[in-house]
Amino acid sequence: MRRLLGLLFSYCASRFEALKMASFNLGKPKDILQLEENITEVEDLEMNSEELNNILMTLFDIPNGISTSVSPEEARAEMAEAMNVPEIENFVRSENQHVPTPQQRFKEYSEEDLKALEESRQSKSTKNNTKWGMKLFQDWNMEVYGQEVPMATINEGDLCQKLRQFYAEATPKTRNSGSGPTEYHKNTLINVRAAINRHLHDLGRTEIDIVRSITFKSANNMLDAKLKHNVRSGLSRPTQHKSIISKQDFELINTYLNSGDNPVLLRYRVWVDLAIHFVSRGLEFHIQLTPNSFQFLNDENEHTYVSISHETTQKNKQGGLNSTEAPCSDKRMYATDSETCPVKALRKFLSKTPPNAPYVFNNCNKTAMVSPTTSPFWYTDKPLKQYQFGRFMGDISRNAKCTQHYTAHCLRATAIQAMSDAGFELRHIMFMSGHKNESSVRSYSRGCTTGQKHKLSTVLSAVVQPNSDPKSNTSCRDDELVMAAPLA
Incomplete structure (x- = not known):
């Protein structure tokens, strides 16, 4: 109510000349404004019509000799004639539009939003691994006991006994041909144990730890005995590490990637350059890159290089409370004097990408595939799917006529092996690869070519x-x- 009167007075001041021609005996505010009797805000004004009339006359310096209206009806008629009621409404509306609304500093999350954010803590591959491990464990329970284990309510002692028996009896499915391994690989059983442990924690049973708790010592002893038995029996298979790309095959790949100037070859080339120089996993790293991810800088010796401007998540670097350095923290891809300079290729790649593209690696433009020299942009703004990255190295291996089929992870293994062969210290290799411990790096470095x-x-x-x-x-x-x- 007070704000309405204030706006009315402000408008009246702008219509000063019109107000000189009339004065208003407004009577009671609630009568003039036609408000209901139960609106207490008007009553709180404690102002009679004579007082309000005096305020208006003082405000606009209206001479006392001018006659005043004798009723609220006459006052409203004079007001409508002198001040033009539609203009008053427009004035009030325009004033309200200029009132600044307080900006909200903090985001608002519903309970569903909070739950979705909490569930995103684990990657999709981790969730799938947990689901697979639990399915294997419950399939065994259904076959042996005829029912699944109630993981939300089972006590630790009963769970330990079931896991002890499960570790001993778990075997892979037999293929239709009758061939195939008869025992799970060591890493598979360890991953199943970790999946069951994660599932318990996802259910809120964080007090249970089937990996480290002494309560589950007998179950873990059985798993250890099973793995040693498989080794003695000749049933344990060695870990199949990703192949190192030989020098001869990399020469074939290099020749193929520089055999033409078209959208497909340029995209392949930049993808390989980034995977090698940033020692990344080909299916996780590239899909996170945007046109703003790259910084073109010069070091203190005026040598040009490219670095990544933001953190990226990978298998061994998911961020969070326990995260240390970012996987791409100050890694650099330096320019070279050769025609196959990786920085030069990246600049060209970005120039052929539409400025509105949300990501760097996108589908090829069909027009550019036919006529690359006349097309300003070689790529669309539609990003590639993750499974499409998985086909890159296979297509490159086949088209380059390599001696074997390579995968995206082979690029990472090759980069680590190359640094090891060049004599770099282990801590420098770990800086580039993002590994947390030395044993993980040694699994990549084969020691001998x-x-x-x-x-x-x-x-x-x-x-x-x-x-x-x-x-x-x-x-x-x-x-x-x-x-x-x-x-x-």
Whole structure:
């Protein structure tokens, strides 16, 4: 009510000349404004018509000699004539539009939003792994006991007994041909145990730890015994690490990627360059990159390089409370003087990407595929799916006519092996790969290349064959056995 009167007075001041021609005996405010009797805000004004009339006359300096209306009806008629009621409404409306609304600082989350955010803590692959491990465990329970285990209510002692038996009896499905492994791989059983443990924590039973708790010691002893038994029985299979791309095959890949100037080859080339120089996983890293992800900078020696401007999540770096450095923290891809400069290729790739594209790696423009020289943009603004990245290295291997089929993860393994062969310290390799412990890095670094293994075998053959000449088979130089930095 007070604000309405204030706006009315402000408007009246703007109509000063019109108000000189009339004065208003407004009577009671609630009568003039036609308000209901139960609106207490008007009553709180404690102002009679004579007082309100005096305020208006003082405000607009209206001479006392001018006659005043004698009733609220006459006052409203005079007001309508002198001030034009539609203009008053427009004035009030325009004033309300200029009133600044307080900005909300904090986001508002519903309970559903909070739950969705909490569930995003785990990656999709982790959730699928948990689901698969629990299905395997419950399938075993259905076959042995005829019912699933109530994970939300089972006590620790009963769960320990079931896990002890499950670890001993768990076996993979038999193929239709009758072939295939008869025992799970060591890493598979360890992953199943971790999946069951995660599921318990997802249910809110965080006090249970089937991996480290002494309550589950007998179950873990059984798992340890099972794995050792498989080794002694010849049933344990070695871990199949990703292949290292040989120097010869990388030369074929390099030749293929630089065999033409078109959208497909440029996209392949930038994808390989980024995977090698940032030692990334090909299916996780690239899908997070946007046109604003790259910083083109110069170091103190005026050498140009590219770095990533934001954190990225990968398998061993998911962020969160326990996260340390970002996987791309100050990693650099330096420019070279060659025609195959990775920085030069990236600049061209970005220039061929539409400015409104939300991500860097997008589908190829059909027009550009037919006529790349006349098309300003080679790519659309529709990003690639993750499964499409999985096909990249297979297509490159086939088109380059490599000796074997390589996967995206082979690029990461090759980069780590190349740094190891070049003599970099383990801590420097861990900085580039993002590994947290040395044993994980050593699983990538094979220690010897194919040529070095051949040389070692030839030397040892000379031990059992003294009359042979090992020099004739070990003439390869060490520098030939070290893979050169690819695409640089």
